[in-house]
Amino acid sequence: MRQAIIDQYKAVIRAASENKSPLQIRGGGTKHFYGNSSFGRGDTLLDTTMYHGIIDYEPTELVITACAGTRLTDLESLLAQHGQMLAFEPSHFGANATLGGCMAVGLSGPRRAAAGAARDFVLGMRLLDGKGRDLRFGGQVMKNVAGYDVSRLMVGAMGTLGVLLEISLKVLPKPPVEITLRMPMDEAAAIERMNQWAGKPLPISATCYVEGVLFLRLSGAESAVRAAQAKLGGEELVEDRDFWQSVREQWHDFFQSDKLLWRLSIKSTTIPVALPGKQLLEWNGGLRWLLCDASVDQKIIRKTAKDAGGHATLFRSHEFRDAVFHPLDPVMMKIHRLLKEQFDPSKILNPGRLYPEF
C-alpha cells in the first residue's frame, strides 16, 4: 500500500525530470506563505499528504518514525499520550501542518534555545531525490556517524534537495511541571538577564520579550521549578500555556499586522536592535521578530543581522516574494548549486523556493 504511493511519487518525479518541468511539493499547505513565491504557478503539484502514518514508535527508545505526510497534530498527540513531545516545539501555522513540511522549513519554536532545533532531533530520513531514487540516510538510533549527515541537510532545505518520505526523530519526555514568570523591564535589561540566566543551571525552557515585559518559562520537576522560581522572582502567569502557544503559532497580538514580518536570527547578546518598527524577542535574544513597513530598506535589515553574527529572513509579506532568505556569499552559493545539482540535476524540486539561483 505505502510502496504503491512511493511508486506513484517516483513516476511523477521521473516524468518531471524527463520533461524538466518543475514540481511543487506540498503537504498541508500551511507554510505556503514562507519562502520565495517565484516558483511557477503552472507547475505540477506533488501532494505529500497521501504518504502518512506512524511507522514505528517506541517510547522507551525515545524514537518515532513517521511518514512525511503525517499531520503534526496527530504525531504530537500520540507522543503526548505517552508523556513525550517534540522538544523543538515546531510551529504548525495551521491544523493541516505535516511532519514533512515541518522538516522542510526547519523552523523551531519557543523551546529551541534550551532544547535544540528541529535538525538536532533528526536521526534519519528516507527520501526521493530529483531522479526519483529511493534513498535512506541516518537511522533510528541516537548515535550514528556512518556516511555524511544527509538527513540533517534536508532540514530547512525547503524541499529543494528531495521529496521527504519518512523521518525518524528523537523525542523527549514532557516536563512534569511548567510555569511562566512575568517581569516588566526594559529591552536592554531583558537581553542581559536572559543571557546571564542561560549561563546558570536554571530550568528555563523558553523566553519571550514583548511590549516591555519579559516572560520566562520554567520546566522540570516540581522541586526544581519552584526552587528556580524562588531565585528568579517575578509574577507567575496564569493561562501560560495559551501564551506560549500564541508565540509559537504567531496568534499573539504582536503578530496581528499587515506590515512585513522579518525574522532576525542573531547572536543572543546583541544589544537592542535599532530598526524602525516593533519587535518581539525569543531565544534569549537570539531571535528577533521585526514588524516594519515595506518602505524600510531591506539592505539595512540584512546588514544589521549580519553584523550581529546572524541572518535575516523576510518571514511574511503580502507581496510577490523572490528574495526571502539572506543572500549567500559567492563560495557558499557555489557549494549550494553544486549540491543541488547532485540531488536534483534537472532542477525540478521546488526550484527557486529557497534561492532564485536554483
Place this chain on the structure above:
Amino acid sequence: MALQELINKLFMILPHEAVLYEIEDLKPYECDGLSAYRALPLVVVLPHTEEQIIKILQLCHATRTPVVARGAGTGLSGGALPHAQGVLLSLARLNQIVAIDPLARMARVQPGVRNLAISEAAAMYGLYYAPDPSSQIACSIGGNVAENSGGVHCLKYGLTVHNIVKLRVLMIDGEYLEIGGESLDSAGYDLLALMTGSEGMLGIVTEITVKLIPTPEKAQLVMAAFDDVIKAGNAVANVIGAGIIPAGMEMMDKITIHAVEEFLHAGYDLNAAAILLCESDGSAEEVADEIKRIYAIMQQGGATKISTSRDEAERLRFWAGRKAAFPAAGRVSPDYYCMDGTIPRKRLADVLRGIEKLSQEYGLRCMNVFHAGDGNLHPLILYDANQAGELERTEEFGGKILEMCIHAGGTITGEHGVGIEKINQMCIQFGKEELEMFHAVKAAFDPMGLLNPGKAVPTLHRCAELGAMHVHRGEEKFAELPRF
C-alpha cells in the same frame, strides 16, 4: 611531482622544522589510535596559521597531491591514516583558544585545542563544553568535529553536531567558507551538519565556535548490579519510560566487571552479570528527586545490589571502573580491538547473545561496555597480534558484530567514524544509490577527490568485489527469524 620538488615548495610556505620527510620523523604519524593500519606519508606538515594552510592546500590542489588532516591522532577508525602518496596535514599547532564569550556562552577555538582544555578554560565562568569522548584529555576539537564525537553524556547533552555553532573551513583549492554563525541557525543548507562527522573528506576546519553550557550544580550516581543482562536492559528502558533522561547511563558485562575490578578495585559486585551506572545531574532539588526515582526503578527491576554515591569522591570512584574498561582490557590481553556499533536498545539481549556465540566460534574473548542510554555498544575483542592469524580472525569477528548491529536496525558506527576500518561494512549498511550520493556530496566539495582519499565511503567497485549484500535497516527477508 617529484618528492624533492614538493618538499622544496613546502619550504617556501613553512619553516624547515615544520616539514618532516625523513623516515624516522614520519614514523610517529604512521597511524592514529587504530594501530592495525599503518602507512607512511610522503611528507608531514605542521602549519601554525591559516595562511600557511591555504598555501599548502593550493599547492596540493595544483599538484593533485592527496591531503590527510590529523588532529591529536587519537581516532579509533583510522581516519587519519596517512596516504602513501600524500601530505599529512597536522593541525596540532593550531592550538589556541581564541576567545571565550561567557555571556553568549560560546568559545572560539582552533582545531588543535584539546577537548578538555575548552572546559578547563570555561570553568571560571561556570560553563563547560558538553561532549566528552573518553579520550578528552588528549583528543582535539578538530578531530571531534571530523568524527562527530560523542561521549558518556550524549543522550542528555548531544554529540559534537549539537554543540558547535560555527566553522571556518578551507576548501581543497584554498577558498574560505564560513559555515553556521553566532546565531542559532543560518541561511541556506545546513552545511554545519554535513561537515560534522565528514572525516576530513570535505574541507579543512581551521576554527570552531563551540557552545558552552552551565555546569550542573550537582551530579550523583546510582550503581546497580543485576544477575541477568536482560534485567539490566529492562531497567534502562524503565528509567527512560519514567520520563527520566539520565546524564549518563552505562552498562558493563561480567567479563568487563571482572577485568576492571581486578585492575582497579572499584568495589564492583563480581557476582553480577551486568552493572548499570546511572547518573543524574542538575540542580540539587532535581537530582535528589531523580535519584530517588532511579533507585526505585532499579529495585523494582530486580537489582541484586544498589549503591548511591554519597559524595563526589565516591561518584568518581564508581565511574573509575567504567572509564578504566579499555586499559583493563589491555591488562588482561596483549591486544584488544574496540568496536562501535549502535543498536536499538530493545535488541541488546539478542546482540549480546550473538556476540557470545561468535566469541565461541572464533575462540576469542570479548568484553562489552555499553552506552546504554543511547544504544552505543563497544565490544572489546581480546586478541594477541603475535599469534599468527589472530588479528585477521579478530577483524572478521568484529565485522560480523557490525553486520549484526545493522541487522538489528542499528549502525556500524555510533561515534568512532568509518575511517578505513569499517569501510567494507558501509557496503552492507548502504545501498549502491546511497553510496553514489555520498560520492556526489564529496564531489561537490572536492571534485578531484584529494581530501582523505579512500576513507569513509567505499567505491562501488570495492563493494562489488566484496559481494556484500545490502540490508535495509533490519528489513531483510524473513525478518521474524532469529539470526543469532
